[in-house]
Amino acid sequence: MWQFFHKLGSPKWFFGIANRLMPWLLWGGAALLFAGLIWGLAFAPQDYLQGNSYRIIFIHVPSAFLAQSVYIMMAVAAVVTLVWRMKLADVFVKSVAPVGAVLTFLALFTGAVWGKPTWGTWWIWDARLTSMLILLFLYFGVIALGAAISDEKSSARAVAVLVLVGVVNIPIIKYSVEWWNTLHQPATFKLTEKPSMPAEMWVPLLLSVLGLYLIFGWFACLRMQTEILIRERRTRWVKELVLAGRS
């Protein structure tokens, strides 16, 4: 088991695996996302109260979901960086942080657009919205700190500590709607109960969430490959790879 784990740490090995995985992630994700969004945006029934404006859920929920998942993945990678000093974990954190920031922004933006007609306001400082904004700033902090330290090793460690400190925000986001009075409604999807919407609404939503996960996987692989090529540009295997690509 440990052997596999250490192999995973080898950038060259990962580069090859990513090459093989990426077409599956891309096409699988695109198909799911396309199906989910077309079904959700065009064919799912209206909501009895909100009419068509609820359809923003098909973009809002997948991006909010993933924004938090990406942070949890980054936290796991941060532990690996701190304990095992694995370079690939740091490559992952640095590659996906901007993606997470974009997803968080998308969730906040779509939420504001939905909030105006539904609640009557673009923004309110309730616990859910505020903790989500903190997540966006955490992503910004991770990006900035990573870029500010030029030494690869100390940058990796500093970023890992920041990511770990910020991970307490994730349960706060998740449970904010239950611990405190908020304007934001509790989750429609729960792990233990039936979703409080009919199947013709939650199936397309689930498809979009899964599709976005796969697309994220593809994009993460792509960005990690780029980062690996930059970092390992002086090694023999990268030079050979580039020469092979040229001929």
Next chain:
Amino acid sequence: MHPTRKKRLTIVLFLLAGIAIAVGLTTYALRQNINLFYDPSQIAAGDAPQDVRIRAGGMVEEGSVQRDPESLKVEFRVTDFNSSVLVEYTGILPDLFAEGQGVVAMGRLNGNGRFVADQVLAKHDENYMPPEVAEALEKASAGVHKAGDSSGSESAY
């Protein structure tokens, strides 16, 4: 596992536990500030300050909405099914405002227990359904009312 890695892992876990406790205590201490609104029970119990801008939230009581025909003034009761508070508001209500729906009102409690709001927001719940289903549900519950006690919710007013 290698002993140095084990040591590092322990440090990381301690770090996480420490931060979690610190943040947990802070949010616990600030819970009244983090809560977006007071419920009617808290207001009835006198937990909410007078003459300070606060938010009150709950359900709009069925049959309690009274509109002034001359102006935009509206009065309604907000309830959490234990206590209720009378809210008055002058302005345009959000589209989702209706009896039996959640609202959050911002304003001041005046001396005689009335809440004078200057902003009313609709609170949406986590339930979504197609209009046909909602209609069918309404019909079904109306049928139950007719068959059951005729002194249903209408008798309250």
